Amino acid sequence: MGLFERRPLTAGEIGIGKRVFGDEIDWPRVRVFQGPPLGFGAMVPRGRTIVFSKWRAARDFTRANANEQGWLVHELMHVWQAAHGKVLAISKLGALGSKAYAYSPKAGVSLRKFNIESQAEIARHLYLARLGAPESGAPDKQWLEQVWSTR
Numbered sequence: 001m002g003l004f005e006r007r008p009l010t011a012g013e014i015g016i017g018k019r020v021f022g023d024e025i026d027w028p029r030v031r032v033f034q035g036p037p038l039g040f041g042a043m044v045p046r047g048r049t050i051v052f053s054k055w056r057a058a059r060d061f062t063r064a065n066a067n068e069q070g071w072l073v074h075e076l077m078h079v080w081q082a083a084h085g086k087v088l089a090i091s092k093l094g095a096l097g098s099k100a101y102a103y104s105p106k107a108g109v110s111l112r113k114f115n116i117e118s119q120a121e122i123a124r125h126l127y128l129a130r131l132g133a134p135e136s137g138a139p140d141k142q143w144l145e146q147v148w149s150t151r
Contacts, residue, residue, distance in 0.1 A: 002034065003035075004033075004034065004035070005033070005034050006031050006032065006034075006049070007032050008028065008030065008031060009027060009030050009032065010061075013060065013061050013062060013072065014027045016061060016062065016073065016127070017072070019127055020076070020077075020126055020130070021076060021123075024080060025076065025079055025080055025083060029048050030048050030049075030076070030079055031048060031049045032049075032052065033050065033052070034052055035052060036053065037053055038053045047082035047083070048082070048083075050072075050076070066128060066131055066133040067128075069127070069131075070124040070125075070127050070128050070135070071124065073123050073124050074121065074123060075120070076123070077116075077119055077120035077122075077123040077124070078116065078120060081116055081119065081120075100115055100117040101117045101118065101121050102118070102121075103118035103121060103122065105147070107143075109150075110147070110150040111147050111148065111151045112150070112151075122144060122148065125138040125144055126145070129144055
């Protein structure tokens with residue numbers, strides 16, 4: 001895929017996404033766009049289009065390692081958020097900097113209590129846990145499943 005090209009998700013990428021989101025995303029409408037090298041790895045500026053920059057080239061993520069597939073799931077969470085009424089540009093104002101991605105697992109907390117980047121990290125960690133490749137230091141699968149069920 002070349003610079004400034006756009007494509008739909010592959011069947012395999014939809015399968016990756018369905019491990020977390022099931023049919024809660026309108027999969028045929030999601031697009032992947034390869035942007036130029038800028039100061040970010042990926043973002044979802046318009047709700048259904050994931051823009052990749054730098055090292056996260058927009059390729060078929062079924063050929064990527066589990067960690068990179070997890071980043072696709074992170075970006076798909078932003079697609080899910082937009083589809084469920086989040087205005088991402090406004091919500092991002094409350095989730096700036098590297099600390100926005102960190103979260104503390106607390107019993108009984110709802111997914112809605114986390115900012116958009118922490119929610120996306122929860123989705124990524126859940127994907128990796130369901131895949132059997134949990135990230136070191138991430139909350140356990142039981143907590144991830146519990147908080148995910150509150151969405």
